[in-house]
Amino acid sequence: MVRNQARRTALVDAAIEVLAREGARGLTFRAVDAEAAVPAGTASNYFANRDDLLRQAGEHLHVRLQPDPDRLAVILRADRDKALVTELMKDILARLAHDRAGYLALLELRLEATRRPELRAALTATITRNLEENVRYHVDLGLPGDRTTVVGLYLAMTGLVVEHLTLPDVLPPDTLDDLITALVDRL
Structure with missing residues (x-):
């Protein structure tokens, strides 16, 4: 090769x-x-x-969709509280909306993984590793919540992102910030 x-x-x-x-x-x-x-x-x-x-x-x-380190450094100057978690979740949505093709491709790969065991294994390993890194990052930063909080936010944000990027007229864009704030508040 x-x-x-x-x-x-x-x-x-x-x-x-x-x-x-x-x-x-x-x-x-x-x-x-x-x-x-x-x-x-x-x-x-x-x-x-x-x-x-x-x-x-x-x-x-997963490399392509990672946060910009400089942007992340600016966000992380804030206090380690719910407001910071909310800002981090808003940044995720903004990044994925900015690279819409990247996230849609990931959805396509997930669907294809249901038919291809090797792809399923590789994608499962990558996503599991990323989720565990996110949990560790959240806890190590001293953000409010625990592993269950991070997993809950992951699942909630996944649904919100899928909805926003595939059927953007279901949830009006001007409501997304309030939804993210409510998700963080409740979790």
């Missing part, structure tokens, strides 16, 4: 865009090559097969 990391990242980003737009069934090497604007056959030089491409897209999505 070819080792040009910048090209590999560009191809994985192209795969994410294809997943978001076309779904898992539309994800082909040819579609990735076209999205990345590279010569036909390039993706097949970087990925052993479609399963490899799906797995690497899943791993890269």
